[in-house]
Amino acid sequence: MTLATLVEVLGPAKAQGHAVAGLVALGWEDMRAYVAAAEAEDCPIILQAGPSCREHTPLRVLGKMFRHLAEGARVPVVAHLDHGYTFDECKEALDSGFTSLMFDGSRKPLAENIAETAAIAEMAHKAGISCEGEIGFVGYDNGEASAGTDPDEAALFSRETGVDAMAISVGNVHLQTDQSGGLDEDRIAAIQAVTDVPLVIHGGSGVPAAQRRKLATQTNICKFNIGTELRQAFGNALRDAVNRDPDRFDRVQILKDTHDPVVAATRAVLQTMRG
Known part of the structure; x- marks a missing residue:
């Protein structure tokens, strides 16, 4: 059984100079x-x-599903709630066997975000699992605008909440379909200078692969969330599988054809997080 908590995979990542992929x-x-x-x-x-x-x-x-896959895997697998918005939702995830809770209070005033995140971190830690929080706001491509993380607020947030990992806003956005942007390395350095907590980048699909590798190996960014990049790989593979044989209608057979392309795309992503 290789079910793991977030702490159990991010601790070695930080110590050894690499990052772990949070795969949506x-x-x-x-x-x-x-x-x-x-x-x-x-x-x-x-x-x-x-x-x-x-x-x-x-x-x-x-x-x-997550636990079934983790228990049969040869590598550590974390079962993680991403963007839980309420205490009750996080409690349901805990009761459902998740080993890591990410509470997103980033739209709330700072004091509320700290208080609510601290309560969820306490609940998680009492159950022997991990908690991630977010300070600053990571926006959405062609949607809500980001609000960059203030280093002083990040220091206060990490100290007062006791989170095991901290998601920050440093030029990253959710749902970006290309890698034309890049992260603000000066802001990352300023945040890292005031807190030692492992840092998390949401919207990692929009970060150029070379910068992803650099930050994974040279900073305290220990987790990159990847969603859009692999959704694209799955969508393209599914479209090819459907179009390859118009007479085929068994969805199990069609979906099987997505496996190898998604594995290949995921391996490429994982390789960007190590030196």
Whole structure:
């Protein structure tokens, strides 16, 4: 059994100078491919259930799916709630077997974000699992604008909440479909200068691969969340599988054809987080 907490994979990553991928899952096909890729690369991964995934599949089902894959894997696998917005949602994830909770209070005033994140971190730690919080606001491509993380607020947040990992806003955005941007390395350095907590980049798909590798090996950024990049790989593979044979209608056979392309794309992502 290789089910792990966030602390158990980020601690070695920080000490050894690499990052761990937080891979946003939407269903059985992609999460299964993610684990196969991690085994092929011999590295830990974090399976993440975000809001869109939870709309489609109940948390209690996702917890069982994640744990089933983790228990059969040859590498450490974290079962992680991504962007939990309420205490009750985080408690449900804990009760569903998740080993890491990410509470997102980044839209709230600082004092509320700290107080609510601290309560969830306390709940997680009492249960022997991990907690990630977010300070600053990571926006969305062609949507809500980001609010960059203030280093002084980051220091206060990490100290007062007791989180095991801290998501920051440093030029990253969710749902970016290309890697034309880049992160603000001066802001990252300023944040790292005032807190030692492992740092997390949401919207990692939009970070150029070379910068991803540099930051993973030279800074305290220990986790990059990757969603859009692998959704694109899955979508392209599924489209090819459907179009290859118009007479084929068995969705199990069609979906099987997505496995190898998604494994290959995931392996490429995992390779960007090591030296």
